[in-house]
Amino acid sequence: MDHSTTGGGASTVAGSRAATSDEEGVKTVSTIPTETVQPGKASLFYDPKIRGYVYQFALLAVVGFLIWSAASNAIENLRAQKIASGFGFWHNAAGFDVNQKLIPFSASGSTYGQAFYVGLLNTLLVASIGIVLSTFLGFFVGVSRLSSNWVLSKLAMIYVEVIRNLPLLLQLFFWYNAVLKPLPDARNSIALPGSIYLNNRGLIMPNPQFGPAFQAVVIAFFLAVVLAIAFYIWSKKQQERTGTQYPNGSITFGLILGLPLLTYFIAGQPLSFDLPQQGRFNLTGGLQIYPEFVALLIGLTTYTAGFIAEVVRAGILAVSRGQTEAANALGLRAGPTLKLVVIPQAMRVIIPPLTSNYLNLTKNSSLAVAIGYPDLVQVFTGTVLNQTGQAVEVVAITMAVYLTISLVTSLFMNIYNKRMALVER
Amino acid sequence: MTDATLENAPYAFVRKETLEQEAAPLSVAGPVAWVRNNLFSGPVNSLMTLVCLYIVVTSVPDLVRFYFIDAVWSGTNRDACLADKVGRPVGACWAYIADRFQYFIYGSYPVPQRWRVNIVFAMFALGVVWMLWDSAPWKKVGAFFFFVMLPISAYLLLLGGNGAESFLRFLILLSFALAVLYLVLSFVPNLARFWVPPALLAVEQAAPPWQRFHGPKRLILMALVIFGLIAVLEDTAGLPRVDTGLWGGMMVTFLIAAVGIVFSLPLGVILALGRRSRLPIIQLLSVIFIEFVRGVPLITVLFMANTMLPLFVPQEYSPDRLLRPLIGVALFAAAYMAEVIRGGLQAIPKGQYEGAMSLGLGYWQMMRLIILPQALRIVIPGIVNTFIGLFKDTTLVTIVGIFDFLRTIEATLVDPTWATPTTRATGYAFAAMFYFLCCWGMSRYSIAVEKRLAAGQKR
Numbered sequence: 001m002d003h004s005t006t007g008g009g010a011s012t013v014a015g016s017r018a019a020t021s022d023e024e025g026v027k028t029v030s031t032i033p034t035e036t037v038q039p040g041k042a043s044l045f046y047d048p049k050i051r052g053y054v055y056q057f058a059l060l061a062v063v064g065f066l067i068w069s070a071a072s073n074a075i076e077n078l079r080a081q082k083i084a085s086g087f088g089f090w091h092n093a094a095g096f097d098v099n100q101k102l103i104p105f106s107a108s109g110s111t112y113g114q115a116f117y118v119g120l121l122n123t124l125l126v127a128s129i130g131i132v133l134s135t136f137l138g139f140f141v142g143v144s145r146l147s148s149n150w151v152l153s154k155l156a157m158i159y160v161e162v163i164r165n166l167p168l169l170l171q172l173f174f175w176y177n178a179v180l181k182p183l184p185d186a187r188n189s190i191a192l193p194g195s196i197y198l199n200n201r202g203l204i205m206p207n208p209q210f211g212p213a214f215q216a217v218v219i220a221f222f223l224a225v226v227l228a229i230a231f232y233i234w235s236k237k238q239q240e241r242t243g244t245q246y247p248n249g250s251i252t253f254g255l256i257l258g259l260p261l262l263t264y265f266i267a268g269q270p271l272s273f274d275l276p277q278q279g280r281f282n283l284t285g286g287l288q289i290y291p292e293f294v295a296l297l298i299g300l301t302t303y304t305a306g307f308i309a310e311v312v313r314a315g316i317l318a319v320s321r322g323q324t325e326a327a328n329a330l331g332l333r334a335g336p337t338l339k340l341v342v343i344p345q346a347m348r349v350i351i352p353p354l355t356s357n358y359l360n361l362t363k364n365s366s367l368a369v370a371i372g373y374p375d376l377v378q379v380f381t382g383t384v385l386n387q388t389g390q391a392v393e394v395v396a397i398t399m400a401v402y403l404t405i406s407l408v409t410s411l412f413m414n415i416y417n418k419r420m421a422l423v424e425r
Numbered sequence: 426m427t428d429a430t431l432e433n434a435p436y437a438f439v440r441k442e443t444l445e446q447e448a449a450p451l452s453v454a455g456p457v458a459w460v461r462n463n464l465f466s467g468p469v470n471s472l473m474t475l476v477c478l479y480i481v482v483t484s485v486p487d488l489v490r491f492y493f494i495d496a497v498w499s500g501t502n503r504d505a506c507l508a509d510k511v512g513r514p515v516g517a518c519w520a521y522i523a524d525r526f527q528y529f530i531y532g533s534y535p536v537p538q539r540w541r542v543n544i545v546f547a548m549f550a551l552g553v554v555w556m557l558w559d560s561a562p563w564k565k566v567g568a569f570f571f572f573v574m575l576p577i578s579a580y581l582l583l584l585g586g587n588g589a590e591s592f593l594r595f596l597i598l599l600s601f602a603l604a605v606l607y608l609v610l611s612f613v614p615n616l617a618r619f620w621v622p623p624a625l626l627a628v629e630q631a632a633p634p635w636q637r638f639h640g641p642k643r644l645i646l647m648a649l650v651i652f653g654l655i656a657v658l659e660d661t662a663g664l665p666r667v668d669t670g671l672w673g674g675m676m677v678t679f680l681i682a683a684v685g686i687v688f689s690l691p692l693g694v695i696l697a698l699g700r701r702s703r704l705p706i707i708q709l710l711s712v713i714f715i716e717f718v719r720g721v722p723l724i725t726v727l728f729m730a731n732t733m734l735p736l737f738v739p740q741e742y743s744p745d746r747l748l749r750p751l752i753g754v755a756l757f758a759a760a761y762m763a764e765v766i767r768g769g770l771q772a773i774p775k776g777q778y779e780g781a782m783s784l785g786l787g788y789w790q791m792m793r794l795i796i797l798p799q800a801l802r803i804v805i806p807g808i809v810n811t812f813i814g815l816f817k818d819t820t821l822v823t824i825v826g827i828f829d830f831l832r833t834i835e836a837t838l839v840d841p842t843w844a845t846p847t848t849r850a851t852g853y854a855f856a857a858m859f860y861f862l863c864c865w866g867m868s869r870y871s872i873a874v875e876k877r878l879a880a881g882q883k884r
Binding site for chain 1: 740
């Protein structure tokens with residue numbers, strides 16, 4: 001019944017169209033409603049639920065087919081190229097050396113698995129130092145850009161604009177090839193005060209030698225941190241109850257600095273330095289910081305600081321002027337206004353993009369491969385991949401590492417955001 | 426009050442005319458006050474100013490002397506830039522840039538064939554202006570030009586050879602067939618009613634025949650003209666194959682950026698829609714893809730494209746060395762683009778969706794006609810920022826052995842013809858200028874768009 005009606009309607013429209021093809025458009029338009037009459041019951045084909053299932057099934061089938069064909073091709077190709085698969089290579093001897101290593105590693109006795117850890121630790125090392133330094137530099141530049149000092153704010157602006165608009169790789173090349181490489185060789189090292197030497201092999205510094213009693217200093221440090229936190233909590237509670245304020249800052253500072261120092265002298269100064277000696281051709285002894293590390297650290301720090309500066313600036317600007325004025329009206333002076341009113345609100349805006357900049361820094365540290373710093377990508381995805389040829393496994397492991405770092409960070413970020421979110425009605 | 430009373434008043438002096446207005450005291454207005462308020466308002470501020478001024482005074486004159494006053498502007502080899510040969514202190518060696526300029530633009534692309542690259546550059550510039558200039562006419566045609574015609578023409582012109590030739594012939598046949606079809610349709614409209622909605626058909630028929638079906642007609646006409654021109658070029662000048670191994674320089678940098686833009690935008694739209702879809706499997710797959718790609722560095726994606734892509738396809742279809750990073754960059758950019766576009770989709774009020782649905786529009790009609798035009802408009806600044814990131818990231822292809830602009834600079838630095846102590850500083854300065862101008866220009870554009878979009882919200 002429904003079917004015949006629509007069919008009839010359509011033919012009527014077609015007929016009238018043929019008949020009125022030279023008449024004015026109004027008449028033709030008026031015949032349209034006859035066709036828009038819908039059948040009372042939609043057919044299965046138009047059911048959105050069923051359509052949804054069909055689409056999803058089709059997508060799954062396509063993705064499944066792609067994965068299947070990729071996998072079968074990979075198996076075929078690997079067999080043709082006689083490349084082993086699986087993670088057996090993990091325990092094979094590496095046979096190459098790495099200059100900067102935080103754990104023992106040697107060409108003769110170490111495995112690819114150990115090479116992975118060497119690379120991972122180097123990545124984490126440069127990323128964590130870079131994060132700390134770029135935070136300081138970024139906050140300084142960001143605040144400078146808002147400063148009333150004209151010269152300072154303009155310099156900060158130039159810094160941000162230049163750094164953010166140049167590729168990081170170019171900046172790394174600049175630091176490594178144009179700044180650190182032309183330094184004099186070991187024989188003509190630049191001597192800095194404090195037995196520090198600078199040459200094209202890096203920065204040679206006194207190597208601290210920790211005596212066995214140094215453990216006490218470390219324990220004292222952690223004890224001081226715990227004490228400082230405990231005091232902070234106690235003083236806050238006390239302030240809430242009685243209104244008395246305690247000099248939190250100086251007590252924390254004194255505890256964390258004083259207690260380890262005291263222990264150090266009581267334990268009989270268990271710290272000595274292995275000083276680098278200027279020989280005929282070379283420097284011996286000391287702690288060598290490689291130029292690749294320095295270049296990568298400077299590059300990552302200055303680059304990320306440019307982005308952090310913008311984040312900080314946006315965060316401070318996001319706190320409306322009324323907040324400062326209200327704090328002043330309550331009688332707070334400039335210091336407490338900043339500490340109690342502006343910064344806590346700015347941090348809410350600053351922290352999420354700040355974290356993503358930290359993540360970017362960590363991911364950008366993979367550019368190390370371009371200047372030869374032995375990070376995860378250079379050691380593992382570079383050397384180990386070239387030696388074993390097991391691209392799938394090596395790339396998968398590398399990606400898994402970065403992915404884990406990212407996902408864990410964003411997990412904490414989401415928890416933080418939930419806690420910090422403004423509670424609205 | 427009269428003069429008489431004034432004269433009798435017990436005052437010795439009464440001023441009868443107004444005083445000239447005096448300038449504000451120096452301590453409140455004028456340069457001195459400005460300096461005091463902005464530079465030396467306190468001890469800390471004064472110290473900062475002095476430190477900053479010291480930095481400026483020590484660095485700027487040296488930089489100016491190095492890059493301009495002592496610079497060498499002409500010469501044919503390294504002798505022009507060696508201090509002991511020239512007999513004066515030598516700064517930047519711009520002669521080296523001038524000498525290798527063609528190489529920086531085209532890489533090793535054969536010299537007699539470089540006009541092909543120039544045509545593609547011109548088309549790219551036209552497309553970019555068309556897309557970015559807000560009041561440019563025929564935006565839809567421009568989008569078709571940029572997203573369809575430009576990639577195809579670039580492929581045909583840059584690569585050339587037999588494969589491209591037969592592909593061109595096929596394209597000409599296809600567009601010709603479409604043109605004939607539309608020509609027939611505009612005179613025999615009854616054929617069109619199978620797929621054109623009746624309301625639209627009625628409007629079309631009210632118009633004279635040459636104006637009917639104007640949308641696709643223009644596109645097909647443009648395709649015919651462009652493909653025809655390329656075919657004429659091929660007949661007259663010939664388009665021999667230029668292997669991608671010879672491509673290099675700015676050409677490759679722009680190519681990677683353009684491929685990233687052209688493919689990441691549509692892919693990003695699809696991924697963003699997928700992520701906001703109510704269908705769980707589609708949503709899950711989109712989320713997995715986006716979060717996976719955003720969680721790993723571009724380098725690992727490039728390594729993956731370089732080493733794993735050839736494994737995933739049959740040996741005989743192994744992708745070209747240049748194509749691999751292109752795919753990697755496009756997928757990488759798409760994930761970031763998807764997040765930007767998702768932001769735009771979320772900013773559209775629910776009423777727009779409901780309004781579209783109440784008009785009886787289907788999902789794709791709603792997205793195409795109502796939601797996406799608004800959503801894309803408000804995220805233009807975000808999209809441009811992603812492009813800036815993408816443009817800077819093109820340098821990473823250096824690591825997988827592609828000769829992009831930065832790599833050509835590095836390559837000339839090890840060339841003994843121009844090996845001087847100042848060549849490296851010059852080369853890096855030139856590269857920095859190139860990247861800075863491109864990225865800074867884009868960011869200015871994005872700020873301008875942001876201002877224009879915010880104009881409506883200004884109170």
